[in-house]
Amino acid sequence: MRHLSPRTTRRRVVGSLAAALLCAAGLAAPAAARDTGGAGSAGGAGSAKDTADRSTAASARPSAPDAKLSGGLALTPPMGFNNWNSTHCRSEFDETMVKGIADIFVEKGLKDAGYQYVNLDDCWALPQRDANGKLVPDPKRFPGGIKAVADYVHSKGLKLGIYTSAGSKTCSDIGFPGALGHEVSDARQFADWDVDYLKYDNCNNQGVDAKKRYIAMRDALKATGRPIVYSICEWGENKPWEWAADVGHLWRTTGDISDNWSSMLAIMKQNLPLAKYAGPGHWNDPDMLEVGNGGMTATEYRTHFSMWSIMASPLLIGSDLRKATPETFDIIGNKEVIAVDQDPLGKQGDVLSSEGGRWVVAKEMKDGSRAVALFNETGTPQSIATSAKAVELPDADGYTLRDLWKHKSYNTAGKISATVPAHGTVLLRVAADGNWAKNPPAVELGLNGAPLVEAGKPAKLTSKVTNLGRTPAQQVSATFTGPSGWKIGATSPSTASSLRTDKSLSTSWTVTAPQGAAPGAYDLTLKAAYRSPGGTRADSVLPLTAHVVVAPPAGNSAVSDLPWMSTVNGWGPVEKDTSNGESAAGDGKPITIGGVVHAKGLGVHADSAVEYYTGASCEKVTAQVGVDDEKDPKGTVTFEIWADGKKAASTGVLTNADAAQGISADVTGAQVVRLVVTDGGDGRDSDHADWADPVLSC
Template identity: 40%
Template sequence: MAATAAALALGGLAGPSAAPAAAATTPYPNLTPTPPMGWNNWSYYGCDISEETVLANARALVSSGLAAKGYDTVTTDDCWMTHTRDADGNLVPDPTRFPHGMAYVGEQLHAMGLKFGIYEDAGTATCGGYPGSYSHIKQDADLFAKWKVDYLKLDGCNVPVPTGQSADDIYHKIYGDMSQALLDTGRPIVYSVSAPAYFEGEKDWHHVISWSAEVGNLWREGADVAMESSSARGKWASIKYNYGYNVPLADLQSPGRWNDPDFLLAGQSRLTGDEIRSQMSLWSVMAAPLISSTDLTKASPEALDVLGNKDVIAVDQDAKGLQGRIVQQGDGYDVLSKPLANGDRAVALFNSSDEAHTITTTAAKAGLPAGSSYLLKDLWSKRTTQTTGTIAANVPAHATVLYRVHAGTAHRVQPATAITWTRTGGEGASSTWKVALADHGPTGLTGAQLRISAPEGWRLSTSKVSLGKVRPGGSATATITAKGPDAEPGTTVTTLTATARYRAGGAGGGSVSGRASIVTEVPYPSLDAAFNNVGVTNEAAPPAEGNYTTGNFDGGGDSYSAQALAAAGVTPGAKVSKDGVTWTFPAAKPGTPNNVELAGQSITLTGSGSKLWFLGAEAGFTSGQVKVTYTDGTTSTGSLGFPNWCCTAGTEYGATTVATSDHRNTPTGPANFGVGYKLFGNSVPLTAGKTIRTVTLPDADAIHVFAITVQ
């Protein structure tokens, strides 16, 4: 868990008023020569943990074979303790969640051959509001050693920074004190430092990482990865974001001291196979800790296969201990290369875009020695091919192809080939393509046949093309036209697939496939037509509909109460006004889709004026760009954000509070009475004198919109 230092390290809290003493100077021992591996509950369970949950996942680590592959540390994150210390100042395990205590949890883990990890915080309180180690550092370190803890994750919420003092210095002092306290226990405890996450993007960020590498073994350097309750878009965006802040930090990592971009999400809901393989590939190339956060007792075979891929784990755990770097970038893709101990390179072709692309690089750009032949082992398909220097693959959207590249040659190995789709004409669901089969190996191809497939309802100019011979280093092409049915409103992605089969001399028959993505965007005829989220529910539904309806405004099953909104003057189809602006609240019945969870939708809208006003709220903290397209083809943009629906001033992002309800609905019934759950208004400017044709909403799924009106 992490936030910015500015938000959480506030002056005025209890703490020292004098300048901090120098931090501990004894270098922390190298307890993790390769990146740590294991399991942590936080991203999947949050505070919903117990002794049984932790031990059940530990047993699953063992029974699944993941423990034998290196996932050997089980860490209980925040919320394991009571809200107060005992009379002697010691931390107290929650007697309901952990009835046998934390030492017992450690004993059970050790009996399974696993290591025992635990969470604490450097501040006055943990991020979840439980006692922090501030002013109790030696006492807590001694207690953890007594419990035979093997791994400590020390978070950085609620660290007091007195006025006039440096947050960098204060964090350095506290984390250094814990480092020395752990050393003084005499027990080897892997030390995970969270301090850099509270300085992400600030001028002190790299400096905080540098001293973190002195006082600890690894460090969380940025934002948390998404929780299990997050949407599919939110989870993928989170993986990309954490990759994005971690990948430039290779200069700050060294063997045995690890940048940590947070947990692996394989096994969580709403992620595709390509997405979880991408995260595993990228984390391994970046030499990141491989710490699973999911329910391993229910993980699918696919998720377990991803987490347990020995070849990918070997890249992460390579003895050379270096973080891979970006060696080539383009529109929507990165190429990363990581040097390995035996002279090989791990090369990742990462397609971050929403469309399939062929990504091409070279052995030279990847840092391999000059030569005429290289073996490419695809660490997911396990297929080995041979190239004369070009490294290429058709990579689906959100996917990563991960190769282990070895300078050398082998007999009877298929040449490396790739298919590339290039759009040459058409628009929307009608398109013309050049499909190329390239031979990047030392052996030519004969009898090459190309087969094209498309989804039902699509028409192709041909489904089979004879390409004949393809010389080494050459390519053969075919032209294909495709026409699909009229797309429904929204964004539709259609995949066309080309599969080439051929013979390659003594290597025998081979094949390769490649995809093309056809993206069509059709505006929704109205905002109501785009409703995709249940944000308002009834507290007491008619018997035929059940006793209670459940919504999902925040990704956790919570929603506005229709009854509480009605008490605030907001009912289905009613006019809602504030400061001269009037919206029509959705007429949709509670319990049905009645708001838009923003994902870049385009909405047909007409009117002209000075401002476009939105009625909505957020289940997070973000903003995004609205694009307005006018009937003359011109556009304008504006930033849209709302405060969180709960517990805020109501003026963030320049918004205004329109209505306040006094409680919300949760999956188990109405709750949080006396807490205000609000609706907000906010606007973007319009170009004067022009008539709106469409409005494109931000791609930010934490933002929800109930109504739009033109002022």
């Protein structure tokens, strides 16, 4: 099973089982997958016009070259809402909810920000078609029918979307009627309901060629004469970016997203290389937004929204807006970030660099400016830099640099740089517009050294304030604050009268956590304040996470008995002394590799990282590693050991066919050791990985 979401887990089971049964019976598609009804609402009379649709998609032929997708739609990436990520098939997904979302779009300013589509996902229909072969809306969920919901949504100046699958059934466990063999009839039904958007999934497709299935629905939608945005959702399995520009307005490039950092990161990495395929009317779709669903931090959600925007991705809200916090509305309603996504030039951002998890992604904008994302994949703050020249801006004396999350403008002499918090993104818009001098200079505020503190022992750290601007930064001061009871003091000057371009103020600090402070993460804040030559006040704030740590004991210790600093896991939590299991904590099994059971270890799922404080007092890490037997025969992973940000050992790709393999790394002098598992190169499907019998020698 592909561990990306509950829906994707079902896809493999439902699709493969149905295909096997049909194949055994010698059928191309079930009898129910034949069109018998005509246009009109569910239950309406049949029409002779539907006879052309009675063959199954198995016999569908590619259309003639002139039967291309209707133009003029989705000239910028679609923006809206889809219920699946927050409700799945639960009873709360109904007419009242959908109408309420439309109301919230208007009341909270989301409509004004550009959100248009209120989209229904799976489970809106009854499990069976009517006697005429028509789809029937579930009368409990939608007592007024889909047309009435569409009328309400349209009355708010918004648009309605609907869902079905290019197979005999949809993707839910229940399996509602799919459109395979019913393309013309279903498309006409959607058009008669005044639907504006169709998400067309990939489950139970009976092995019919993807191009044929998706072209069949394209032609059926076009034949209705109604402008309907067509979203191809075949999970990137057939590389739709290479063939679907004339078939759909957008196409999924990945499997389903889940509400966690690892899933979002993996999907982003799959989508970023596909920039050349995106443009007005044809977009790469890395799946819906998870912002507000609770599985990531606010910093991670801002990264999610920033990166989806610079990738010119469809922005479909996946959280229940009836329960959304002000912070969620602040993120999804950021008009300056949305403007990056909706820029009419229609370019997806290009990756300029990604060394060491420090990403620079730049996007050309129609007005000649550049949107620049400085994205930090790692678990510690990182300085990430590029330049006006590197993002292909023209030579100029100075540039205007706009921070799209702070909503403040600065000037820069050409360097574009920031110290970015762990898992954070600084999203900028940089222009050679001639107005740079009216803005205060940009500064970069950073910290040399990781804030790892043993309770009662002073740690030494150094901050740096660097002027990136063409104009001087004046009356510069640095301050460093922490929780109540912490002692933080400067041991060198923390002020400067003036900093010219590229000059820095470095300040040494001692940071002491109170005696008895519990191990864990604590918030610190580093701040720089200064003035422009014209007297304008400005500041820069860097939020930091300090870890109160405990040095490991001398001798050999089972790693699973030690407290970790942080974990990232591709599916569910990291488990101690059991396998990864499924999504819930504690649902793993005994660690088993190649039939051999191991009592101690860590059960993880790619992509995964587990960090430990070693305090420069340890020498070696050893383990037996491999793919857990619970997912035989799937899973391909690579195990790595990192010491203070440098790779110290790697196994290469391992599969279920491999017995446990030994891995050992010299970590002498390292403050932090990180145990990493990456995907073996074929996707994260069933990548259950075990660190069996891991030992840290100190």
